[in-house]
Amino acid sequence: MAELILDHLCKMYDSEKKKGDKAEIAVNDLNLKCKDGEFIGILGPSGCGKTTTLRMIAGLEEITSGGIFIGERKINNVEPKDRNVGLAFEDYALYPPLTVYDNIAFNMRARKINDVDIKREISRIAPLMKIEKLLQKRPAELSGGQKQRVNIARAIIRKPKLLLLDEPLSHLDGKMRQVLRTEIKRLHNEIKCTTIIVTHDQLEAMSLADRIAIMNNGKLQQFGTPLEIYESPQNEFVAGFIGEPPMNLNRVTVIKLGDSLQFAFEDSQVRIAVPAKYNDVLKNGMVVKMGIRPTDFIINNPNGKGGTEVKVAVFENLGEEKRISIRIGEEYLTIVTADEKRYHPGDMIKIEVKDDRAHIFDISTGERLSLKN
Amino acid sequence: MAHIEICNVKKKFKKTIAIDDISLDIKDNEFFVLFGPAGAGKTTTLNIIAGIAFPDQGYVKIDGKIVNLLEPAKRNVSMVFENYALYPHLTVYDNIASPMRSPTFKKDEAYIKQEIERVTAILGISKLLDRLPKQLSNGQKQRVALGRCLVRKPNVFLMDEPLAHLDAKLRHFMRAELKEMQSNFNTTTIYVTHDYMEALSLGDRIGILNNGKIEQIGVGDDIFYRPANEFIAKMMGEPEINILEIELVQEAAKFGLRIFNMDKVFELPRDVEAAFRRKVPNDVDMGIRANDIEISISKKSDEYIHGTVYSIEPIGNKSVLIIAVNDIQIRTIVPNDFSAELDSDIYMKINYKNAIYFDRNTKAFIFRHENEDLSEKVI
Numbered sequence: 001m002a003e004l005i006l007d008h009l010c011k012m013y014d015s016e017k018k019k020g021d022k023a024e025i026a027v028n029d030l031n032l033k034c035k036d037g038e039f040i041g042i043l044g045p046s047g048c049g050k051t052t053t054l055r056m057i058a059g060l061e062e063i064t065s066g067g068i069f070i071g072e073r074k075i076n077n078v079e080p081k082d083r084n085v086g087l088a089f090e091d092y093a094l095y096p097p098l099t100v101y102d103n104i105a106f107n108m109r110a111r112k113i114n115d116v117d118i119k120r121e122i123s124r125i126a127p128l129m130k131i132e133k134l135l136q137k138r139p140a141e142l143s144g145g146q147k148q149r150v151n152i153a154r155a156i157i158r159k160p161k162l163l164l165l166d167e168p169l170s171h172l173d174g175k176m177r178q179v180l181r182t183e184i185k186r187l188h189n190e191i192k193c194t195t196i197i198v199t200h201d202q203l204e205a206m207s208l209a210d211r212i213a214i215m216n217n218g219k220l221q222q223f224g225t226p227l228e229i230y231e232s233p234q235n236e237f238v239a240g241f242i243g244e245p246p247m248n249l250n251r252v253t254v255i256k257l258g259d260s261l262q263f264a265f266e267d268s269q270v271r272i273a274v275p276a277k278y279n280d281v282l283k284n285g286m287v288v289k290m291g292i293r294p295t296d297f298i299i300n301n302p303n304g305k306g307g308t309e310v311k312v313a314v315f316e317n318l319g320e321e322k323r324i325s326i327r328i329g330e331e332y333l334t335i336v337t338a339d340e341k342r343y344h345p346g347d348m349i350k351i352e353v354k355d356d357r358a359h360i361f362d363i364s365t366g367e368r369l370s371l372k373n
Numbered sequence: 374m375a376h377i378e379i380c381n382v383k384k385k386f387k388k389t390i391a392i393d394d395i396s397l398d399i400k401d402n403e404f405f406v407l408f409g410p411a412g413a414g415k416t417t418t419l420n421i422i423a424g425i426a427f428p429d430q431g432y433v434k435i436d437g438k439i440v441n442l443l444e445p446a447k448r449n450v451s452m453v454f455e456n457y458a459l460y461p462h463l464t465v466y467d468n469i470a471s472p473m474r475s476p477t478f479k480k481d482e483a484y485i486k487q488e489i490e491r492v493t494a495i496l497g498i499s500k501l502l503d504r505l506p507k508q509l510s511n512g513q514k515q516r517v518a519l520g521r522c523l524v525r526k527p528n529v530f531l532m533d534e535p536l537a538h539l540d541a542k543l544r545h546f547m548r549a550e551l552k553e554m555q556s557n558f559n560t561t562t563i564y565v566t567h568d569y570m571e572a573l574s575l576g577d578r579i580g581i582l583n584n585g586k587i588e589q590i591g592v593g594d595d596i597f598y599r600p601a602n603e604f605i606a607k608m609m610g611e612p613e614i615n616i617l618e619i620e621l622v623q624e625a626a627k628f629g630l631r632i633f634n635m636d637k638v639f640e641l642p643r644d645v646e647a648a649f650r651r652k653v654p655n656d657v658d659m660g661i662r663a664n665d666i667e668i669s670i671s672k673k674s675d676e677y678i679h680g681t682v683y684s685i686e687p688i689g690n691k692s693v694l695i696i697a698v699n700d701i702q703i704r705t706i707v708p709n710d711f712s713a714e715l716d717s718d719i720y721m722k723i724n725y726k727n728a729i730y731f732d733r734n735t736k737a738f739i740f741r742h743e744n745e746d747l748s749e750k751v752i
Contacts, residue, residue: 175613182684182695182702189715207686207693226687227709243689245545295690314549316574319597319610320664323574325549330510332549338664345553 002071002161002194004034004057009066011052011218026052028218030066034211037192039185041209043199045241049218050198054164057196059083070161086160086193090167092147094139094154101135104154121157128187129153145176152184156191165197169204181207202242206230214238232359236366239291239359245323247291248333251363256284263290263358267329272308275356281369282360288369291359294323294336297351307352315343324349375435375449375528375561376401377422382431384417384585391417393585394431404555404562406576408569410608413582415565419531422563424448435528446477451527453535459506459517466502469493469520478525485524492523495557511543512550519554530562536571548574569609573597581605599729603736606660606729612693612704615666618733619659621649630659630725633698637675642726642742649730649740656733665724666705668694670713677720682713696721 011027027049034040042050055061057068059080068075075083094103104125105118126132129149139147148168156163168184169177185208188195199205205212206226214221214229214237222234233239239247252263254274261274261282272290274282282288301307313332314325324343325332335351343349360369377399384392392414399405407415420426422433424445432439440448459468469489473480480488493499496516506514515535522530536544536551552575555562566572572579573593581588581596589601600606606614620631622638628649629638641649669677680696680703687709694707696719705721713719730739 178612181686185684185686186715203688206688230687230689230709244541246542293690314553316549316552316570317593318570318573319593320662323545323549325553330512332546334545334549345556 003036003069004032004040004162004194004196005067005069006030006032006053006057007067007069009053009056009068010064011049011056011061012064025218027056030215030218030220032213032220032223034194034196037194039188039195039197039208039210041197041199041205041212042215043202043205043212043241044215044221045200047217048215050200050215051166053215054166054196054198057162058085058087058164084158084161086155086158086163088148088151088155088163088165088168090170092139092151094147094150096139099136099138100131100142100150103139103150104157107154108157125153125157128156128190130183143176144172145180148172148180149183152187156187156193159191160193163191163193163195165195167199168197170199170201177204184208203244206242214241216241232368233291234368236289236291236361239361243293245294245334245336247293247359249289249291249361250328250331250333252288252290254282254284254286254288263288265328268327270308270310270326270328270333272351272353272358273306275353275358277356277371278358278360281371287363289361289363289366291361292353293357294334296354296357297335297337298354299324299335299337299339299341300350301352304350304352307350309348309350312343312345312347312349314345315347317342326351374401374559376437377529377561377563378432378434378437379418379422380432380434382418382421382428382433384414384421384426384429390585392421392428395582395585395587396431397580397587397590399561399563402559402561404558404564404575404577406572406579407563407565407582408567408572408576408579408608409582409588410567414585415567415582416533418582419533419563419565422529423450423452423531448529449525449527450529450531451522451525453518453522453530453532459514459521461506463505464502465493465498465504465506465509465517468506468517469524472521472525488524489520492520495523496520496554511539512547515547515550516554523558523560527560530558530560532562532564534566535564537566537568544568551575573609581608599738599741600660601738603658603660603731606731610662612663612706614660614662614729615703616731617659617661617701617703619657621654621657630657632659632723633678633701635678639676639723639725645725645728645730645740645742654730654732654739657739658731658733658736660729660731661723662727663693663704663706665727666703667722667724668696668705668707668711669720669722670718672720673722676722678723680719680721681716682719684715685711685713694719 009027009030012025042053044050052061056063063076104122108118129152131149131153134146169180197208211225212229213223216237222229222238229242240249250265252265255262255264262271263274264271310326312324313327316323322337324335362369379395379397382392382395407418409415417426421428433441470485472478473485498516501513536547539547548571564575578592579596580590589605597609603616621628622631624638628646629640631638680698683695683697683702686693690709692707692709692711694705696703696705726742729741732739
């Protein structure tokens with residue numbers, strides 16, 4: 001168990017080391033502090049630097065500058081095998097001729113641990129990963145989910161200080177992914193080992209991690225709990241990356257209509273009242289990115305103070321959830337409701353934003369515009 | 374426009390039965406979705422309609438005529454592929470014109486112009502005719518690809534997972550695009566997917582395939598609220614529906630239910646109780662969706678069942694709370710700010726009104742409470 005600190009961590013690939021060319025930096029000045037026993041998710045689209053970061057922590061990738069500390073100890077120059085890190089990758093890399101038992105025992109035997117201790121350790125780990133009945137089978141006889149369980153068992157058998165998981169669920173089908181996701185979360189609670197999972201799947205990061213580090217273009221975008229990241233995204237990238245269906249993000253002009261401010265969409269007559277909390281931040285004529293989650297609308301509120309009348313372009317009944325799409329120029333504004341009412345294309349509905357839950361972002365930097373206190 | 378019938382079609386590949394005696398009646402102008410897991414026989418069915426694969430047995434009829442021996446080109450069906458395959462060096466105009474310039478369907482340029490005007494007006498892409506594919510948004514590309522199929526005035530549109538390669542976010546928008554256009558097609562459409570949201574959203578009716586057999590045909594509400602069996606129920610919705618063993622007990626000549634071996638007998642909705650009385654089933658499973666379970670941290674009444682917190686998984690504006698009762702895990706939904714220690718005590722109340730009952734042995738649908746307010750709103 002240990003605290004993990006990434007201190008101004010940078011990675012540039014040799015062939016691309018050109019001065020001032022920012023785009024070729026794989027990891028750019030990354031600072032992260034993971035508490036002892038914490039479950040951290042590193043989340044981002046492909047090419048964002050998340051796997052490079054993980055590989056630097058594991059010692060599989062050289063560090064260009066900055067430091068990595070486990071506890072008090074700087075590990076930049078420590079050999080991978082001496083870092084005491086457990087690794088489980090997306091592809092399971094089990095030895096096909098060996099049984100599950102021998103696969104798990106392999107590294108321990110390499111370290112000359114005696115058979116009695118190996119046996120004791122495997123019987124401790126097997127029930128945790130629910131693989132007791134698989135120990136005598138060979139990899140070819142296992143399902144994808146079972147292989148990943150064995151893979152993780154092999155990673156945690158040596159009681160590592162740090163467990164690193166690289167997209168462990170992305171090869172699995174929907175149902176198995178859900179089951180194993182829950183199991184990994186339970187396992188973490190059981191062994192309380194500082195764990196880092198790298199994933200491109202926002203649902204996976206949200207559901208597993210205590211805190212999530214979102215990366216894009218080698219840079220950290222936000223580091224926070226799933227709730228913080230969902231409720232107060234620090235910039236437009238995070239806002240659009242987290243949540244399904246995604247947050248409505250529209251370029252709007254603030255206009256003054258009588259006493260109140262309105263967001264006016266481009267290529268559309270649709271206006272949405274500016275939440276009162278932004279009255280001091282926004283001025284007539286300002287252009288901003290407005291962000292509203294599809295679940296943050298109220299439709300035809302009987303107690304509402306008007307709202308905005310819009311025309312339903314598409315109505316989708318997805319079982320419990322219904323989705324309404326409104327045409328805004330070439331794009332859609334999406335509204336999600338659990339209400340039983342069914343609508344039809346062409347229906348006029350009145351929408352308002354629930355509890356002033358609209359986000360605003362700077363039109364050029366994409367940074368969240370916060371309230372003046 | 375075409376009425377398509379598939380009558381007792383069977384198809385084997387070597388020793389594997391791909392399609393096992395399927396019959397379908399797809400109405401003129403209908404948007405029909407074939408839904409099922411991988412290997413269910415969806416694509417084979419589509420290929421048989423297109424004329425790319427031949428049935429070992431049975432008939433395919435288009436507008437009452439058997440077309441088994443008609444070659445694909447003469448069936449007037451149009452297949453939309455997964456990646457839309459636009460010619461990158463051709464403008465939107467020339468991409469849409471391409472099938473009309475092919476040797477088989479060769480038309481004069483005046484006719485081509487008229488057709489392109491007609492079709493692009495339907496799809497709302499009249500202003501994009503001079504653009505190249507790389508200058509189009511994904512939604513616009515999809516419309517151009519559909520336009521290229523529409524100019525041939527096909528009798529039937531066949532679509533094989535056209536959205537499957539997109540990420541979840543894009544898929545949501547492209548599905549809405551497709552749905553907004555679909556009323557303008559005036560063409561019978563058969564759409565293959567393994568995504569339940571696409572099936573529910575797009576299908577006028579849905580046919581569910583599994584192991585080469587049709588398991589159920591119906592509108593979205595039928596499939597979602599009255600699934601023919603447990604297999605279908607489990608495929609519809611996220612998180613997956615909970616299937617729990619229950620015991621029917623007769624008390625004072627009335628049926629009630631017991632669950633998790635508890636002493637308490639829960640009352641059933643009147644119509645459900647009556648249905649069980651009409652035909653007493655042997656072993657019963659209850660399907661209950663996550664949203665139909667209410668959570669409390671205290672035992673508010675004896676309706677509440679005790680369990681422990683197995684896991685809490687935030688998924689945005691809500692969290693999936695998995696509760697363990699004995700060794701059974703139950704998926705429920707809580708607000709995203711809900712927090713609790715793992716393995717701590719938790720109580721849940723099941724809304725039995727929305728439960729779906731199945732025969733535990735055959736897994737077949739028995740009954741669901743007729744929800745008045747629901748049936749009123751069913752279109």
